[in-house]
Amino acid sequence: MGSYSSHLAKIEDLHGMIQETGFTKAHICRLYDRFADLDKSETGKLSREDFQRIGELAVNPLGDRIINAFFPDEKQSIDFRSFVRILACFRPTVKDNHADPNAPEPINSRSNKLRFAFQLYDQDRDGVISRDELIQVLRMMLEAQVTKDQLESITDRTIQEADLDGDGAISFEEFRKSLENINLEHKMSIRFLQ
């Protein structure tokens, strides 16, 4: 499906990518196809507009935040490598008991998945989800008919439930702890990215 050989030439440092992300060659080629497809201006980089052109994201409550997650550090465009790196986060995790404990954490570890989600909430990157940030996210995720009071009450209860050290905000550890019962590997994995 598609001609891989012509793409392979265009992808820089293919092996490096495979090592880092764990994708197979075929996958990377398919992702390259998708990248090229999205890159309407053919500059070799994707800008925010390219993402916004994907219509489904416009009707996704967290769509814009997710787009922003692809553009870390105020960058305006990303190249293929970063694209792949971010998507690699969503590969299904494989329980590997023989993993070298000193090796760097794989990109698609549970912790990294959680961190991705955490960063969606924590816009100012201060390491905690403050009450305001949570209200913002909740506002996005709840139907418009929910009133401000209801919103605030939900936020307060949510923070109350998760906040263990009483600082009124949710740190990454608290976030992780509150989700320990969720089968994250299942929820945050796209199988066909295996």
Add this chain to the structure above:
Amino acid sequence: MGRDRSGCVARSALLTALALLLCCPVAGNTAEQESHTERGHSRWGNETGEPQPGFHIVSLRWEKVQAPYVIALWILVASLGQAVFHLSEKITSVVPESALLIMLGLILGGVVWAADHTASFTLTPTVFFFYLLPPIVLDAGYFMPNQQFFRNLGSILMYAIIGTIWNTVTTGLSLYGVFRTGIMGKDLNVGLMEFLLFGSVIAAVDTVAALTVFEDVHVNEALFIVVFGESLLNDGVTVVLYNVFDSFVAVGAGNIQGLDYFKGIVSFFVASLGGIAVGIIFGFLLSVVTRFTERVRVIEPGFVFVISYLSYLTAEMLSLSAVLAIAFCGICCQKYVKANLCEQSITTVRYAMKMLASGAETIIFMFLGISAVDTNIWTWNTAFILFTLVFISVYRVIGVVIQTWILNHYRVVRLEFIDQVVMSYGGLRGSMAFALVVLLDLKHIHEKRLFVSTTIIVVYFTIIFQGLTIKPLVKWLKVKRKQQKEPLLNEQLHGRAFDHIMSAVEDISGQIGHNYIQNKWTNFDRKYLSKMMVRKSAQISRDKILSVFRELNLKDAISYVSEGEWQGSLAFMRSISDVNVDFTGPRYTALDSSNSAVLCENASEVCLDMQATENRAKSPKDREEIVTHHMLQQHLYKPRQRYKINYSRHKLVRSEDEKQDKEIFQRTMKMRLEHFKPTKLEVNHNATIRNTKKEKATIKKHSDVVPNKRTPTHSHALHKDKDSEVKDHCDPSDDGISFLITPEINESEETITGNIPCLFFTEEDQLVCQIIPLWTSDEGTIILSQKVNLQVPGNPNNFRHSSESIDSFLLADISKEDPLSESSV
């Protein structure tokens, strides 16, 4: 309310009884005639006796009107029956339509029989196959969500073809085996071929009927499309198999040579593929025809029905599969018909189709009930009947399990245990089985009566028993498997966030592996097919759809924000009356957060949490907790996977997610607008804009077109003046859209005007640029021109209805894409 209800029920019951009473003299009159439904009979010329001498001012001329009168009366009774059922919502959510109708049929049959002691009204195969079946199949084809259908095509084909063949062969062979052991009695005159033929008759499943009770219990979306597709296609497969075995039987079991078997298999493929080909040809023919019907809007809907019906008859004439023909005609033509026809015609077509399908099914089941009462056809053979019931259930289960196991290796969205339960248990046999068995030729099949009575019993059993119990069964299974622990707020919330993240990432990463075919098809379609089949006007607007759509909606977003600012707060307000766009703002209601208010909303939603929450202590803290939980449950936006495809023969369903989409879309666009940095704006333009902002009364219009190679900027403002028409001439340069700014009435600093990024049209046609404001109030609202509205709808879903286009967003059909579904095995 209660009194009204009972009053209604009483009245309807009275009407029904009246209609029934009318039928009795009718029954009496036609006791000796053939089935009244044979329209071939013409009674116009006949009169029973000599006309009485003398001139009669008024006379009763029953014979003249008998045939059409009786037909009309039956249709009326059927419809009244449905109306009565739907008075009670409780019944319709528990009992599937087919069960209700079949019982109505029984009652009527009883009435007729009591009046007459014969079954005067039977369902003849002619009527069934020529008049009652086509609307049902066409309805299924026309409302088929194409995207999901083709993505799951592999699974659907497997279940429809392999599943049906499996059911047929195993049932037939097993029954033959049982026959040989002699349990059924020695006096049956049947051979292997007859059993296989019977197997093919009884194998056709109508699972969709069972799914209608699942509206509130969440069924896996993939399951629905698989079941829907399966029940559509397996009708075609059944008829083909039936014909093959029928001809074998006619030839005689002893005379069949090897070559005939081979021919049988070949004819299976030829009939199916040929039928599909005929359907596709007629579908395209229909699309081309609708391209030219702009001037004859009133008769446009007629074309849809007539041409589809012709496809059915043509395929029948060529001895190909007529069911598949009309189904694929519906599937192929939907997109182009929806692009070509005007809104009203589309609505007409939808409603008429539902009416015909619903009516046809009602009539079929009624007749099924009535035919059951005919004692002439009854032959009872306990073993046969019992074994049939056992075999069809068991083999259905086995078939489903094996096929699902195989398919799950290839599918991305697996079909879980509960889906398999639904599929096997929900395999109701329906009208098709009955019609086919009545069609059997008595000369060749000596035990036709036995087959007929067995079929009737099977149909009744599956529809009534299985139909009634499937929902409780599924609920029970689901509840059992659901975690007993009440999910934490955090888990609920973040879990839902994860779902949204996942849908977004899926969209971003695209349909890996399956995109290729889809892209190829959409390109082909865009370049060649649509040019042929879609109206010029629709094509032009379709090509600009994305850009203009974005523009318009961003404009709406701007107007939203500016309006909000003008009003002094960003409270969302309904602005439907002022803005001539299909655009309902979310209403700011002061809901009180008491228990009752929250719990009363969406009462129809099954909240399987209920039992968990009921067990909690009712302390205030807990009550608040319950409230919060419910609020989250009900108000969290649903992720795309949870969208349901909804199909029902008797209802036109609009999906709930349209509202959700609109809200999210508007909000997103507003936010995007706010975040855009003015990287592309030239400084002097900015200054000019700010200057004009100060003028409250009028705002000058800019049409500074800078046609150079850099990204030029357009800033347009609209006149507030009532009488002037503003025409924006769009520069056909690089990619982009020009934004229109609302006039800023106040001097709020947070103007969007400074932040507009400007992108442009590529297309040369300027018609979409014509925005004619119609000011009806002093508020700073924008009203879009009618023309623009007609061609380019102002919300995501209208847009999809009117045309489909190439971008991934635009590919989404009325029902949402599910990128996790498999496209082909």
